[in-house]
Amino acid sequence: MKIAIILPTLQGGGAEKSLITLGEFIVKNYPEFNIDFILYKDIRDYDTVLDVISILDKNEKVSKNLLKFFNKLYKVLKSYDIIIGGLELEPSYISIIFSKILRKRSISTHHSLENKLIGNKFFYHFLNFILLRFANFNICVSNEVQKLIIKLYKVPSNKCICIYNPIDIEKIRMLSNEPIEEDYKFIFSKKTLCFIARLEEYKGLKKVISALKHLENYHLLVMGKGNFNSYYDYAKSLNVENRVFYIGFKKNPYKYIKNSFALVLPSEFEGFGMVFHEAMALGVPIVGSGIKETFGNNNEYGIYANSIDEIVNAIKMLENEEIYNYYKKTGIKRVENFRVDKIANEYINVFKAC
Numbered sequence: 001m002k003i004a005i006i007l008p009t010l011q012g013g014g015a016e017k018s019l020i021t022l023g024e025f026i027v028k029n030y031p032e033f034n035i036d037f038i039l040y041k042d043i044r045d046y047d048t049v050l051d052v053i054s055i056l057d058k059n060e061k062v063s064k065n066l067l068k069f070f071n072k073l074y075k076v077l078k079s080y081d082i083i084i085g086g087l088e089l090e091p092s093y094i095s096i097i098f099s100k101i102l103r104k105r106s107i108s109t110h111h112s113l114e115n116k117l118i119g120n121k122f123f124y125h126f127l128n129f130i131l132l133r134f135a136n137f138n139i140c141v142s143n144e145v146q147k148l149i150i151k152l153y154k155v156p157s158n159k160c161i162c163i164y165n166p167i168d169i170e171k172i173r174m175l176s177n178e179p180i181e182e183d184y185k186f187i188f189s190k191k192t193l194c195f196i197a198r199l200e201e202y203k204g205l206k207k208v209i210s211a212l213k214h215l216e217n218y219h220l221l222v223m224g225k226g227n228f229n230s231y232y233d234y235a236k237s238l239n240v241e242n243r244v245f246y247i248g249f250k251k252n253p254y255k256y257i258k259n260s261f262a263l264v265l266p267s268e269f270e271g272f273g274m275v276f277h278e279a280m281a282l283g284v285p286i287v288g289s290g291i292k293e294t295f296g297n298n299n300e301y302g303i304y305a306n307s308i309d310e311i312v313n314a315i316k317m318l319e320n321e322e323i324y325n326y327y328k329k330t331g332i333k334r335v336e337n338f339r340v341d342k343i344a345n346e347y348i349n350v351f352k353a354c
Contacts, residue, residue, distance in 0.1 A: 001351060003035045004077055006094055007086040009043040010052070012225055012249050013198070014274030015111040018141075018165035019086050020048045022347060025166070025340045030348060037086075038076060040069070045225075045249060078102055082354055085135075088114055089124055096131050105354040108135040110145050111165075113291070115152060116269040128153045136354045139163050139347075141272040142293050161350070165272045166343035167335055169281045176254035176282055184256075187245050192219045193315070194260035194284075196253055196275045197267065199226025204266035204289070204306070206231065211264075211311040212240045218315070221260065222246045223253055258282045262318055265290070266306050276302065277338055280331030285324060287314040301334045302327060 005023065010016050023035040027050060035050055040062055042054035055072050056062065062069050073094070077083055083099045084107045085092030092108035099106035118124040132138055132153050138160040140146035146162040149155050180188070193212070197203040205222065209231065212220050220243060222228065228246045235241040250256065253275075257263060263279035263286050270276075270290030277294070279286050286295070286302035295304040303314040318324045 001033050001082065002080045003033060003082045003084060003351065004038045004080040005035065005084045005086045006038045006091045008040045008091065010037065010039065010046050010048070011043055012045040014165070014272070015087055015109075017046060018272075018274060020046055020050070021166050021168050021340055022344060023050050024048060025168070025344045026348065029341075029344070033348070033351070036080075038073070045251070047251075073098065074101070077104070080104060082107060082351060085109055088112060088117070089127075092135070093127055093131055096135050099136075100134065105136045106134075107350065107354070108132055108138045110138060110140045110149055110271065112271040113145060113148055113269045115148060125152075133159065135159065137161060137350050139350065141165050142291060144291055144293050145271050163346045163350070164338050164343060165274055165277070166340035167274075167277050167281055167338040168340045169335060172254050172278055172281045175252045176258040178252060178255045180255055180259060184245075184247065187219055187221055188259050190217060190219045190243075191261040192221050192259065193262055193264045194221050194223070194257055194279075195264055196223045196257070197265055198224050199228060199231065202268040204268065206234055207266045207306075207308050207311060208264050209235050209238065209240060209244060210308045211315070212243060213238045214308075214312045215315055218243065218261070220244045221256060223248065223250050223256065225249045254278065254282060257284055260284055262287050262315060264288055264305075264311060264315075266311060268306075270294070277335050280335040283328040283332050285318055285327035285331065287311060287318075301330055 005019055026033050027035050037052045039054050041056050041058050053076055055069055077098050082105045083095040085095035088110045095106045132155050138155055140162050143162050146160055150157055150160050195208050235244045257279050263284055265288035267290035273291055273294045276286045287305050289304055289306035295302040305311045305314040
């Protein structure tokens with residue numbers, strides 16, 4: 001069975017990483033499946049052993065090459081049995097529309113709380129309402145996302161299911177054992193809070209920097225793509241710039257997470273929160289927000305904190321050794337539910353049901 005996963009690029013997001021993990025595991029362990037990535041443009045932060053087909057050159061814009069884009073996409077997708085939209089919105093719209101044109105099967109994936117992602121952009125809400133019901137399946141990365149898609153866009157419940165993102169626990173733990181570079185070792189001379197995300201406002205980095213003002217014995221390590229200049233200026237205005245360290249995007253963030261006191265990400269919204277679960281796999285407590293399901297209804301898996309005061313209180317709670325060890329052990333146990341072999345099996349059942 002040939003399966004195409006459509007994505008704009010393979011740049012550094014949790015959704016892209018999870019799809020690589022899933023695809024590589026399935027192809028390695030289930031030879032009856034062949035999975036390729038179909039990218040708008042061949043731009044990658046992540047490596048993969050799977051075949052990658054690019055529709056446009058790196059310097060070409062989709063908006064200025066629509067005829068070329070759709071013509072090549074049509075030719076490429078003809079040979080596949082299932083077309084997966086690897087992200088919500090455009091990639092999923094493409095998978096649904098081309099599956100109807102080519103008489104293929106389609107799967108739309110939803111990695112975010114789309115009402116917050118889209119905001120007041122009526123056009124996207126309209127397309128979701130019209131198109132999503134025509135996918136063979138809509139796969140949502142959490143129960144919260146699933147409930148939202150069914151309620152907001154009236155997708156039939158038998159076509160909208162929850163399958164969590166896969167976590168390759170063994171690989172994460174193996175990579176976490178790599179030594180930290182000499183240039184970065186000084187960062188961990190104090191207890192270190194770790195923030196990993198694209199540097200976008202809704203991810204909440206300013207809140208973490210503000211919290212650092214009240215956590216004098218901590219350093220803050222920041223990883224992710226984006227412009228850090230405004231955040232540095234903000235840290236400087238609070239006189240904490242000497243305790244905030246930005247090291248950019250890292251293919252292997254796990255060695256830094258492992259040596260951190262806690263992972264802190266007070267995001268306004270998340271669909272699953274890959275980095276939370278990767279930290280759990282390493283026994284590092286999580287503090288943040290974005291999706292209640294990740295932390296449990298009563299903070300049984302991590303400490304839900306969105307405001308500056310909540311972040312400060314959460315970190316001070318973790319200074320209690322008994323509480324710290326509770327979240328360390330609970331996270332390690334919780335992440336077993338997201339093992340890649342378990343999640344891959346759930347996807348295979350969907351492929352067969354299409």
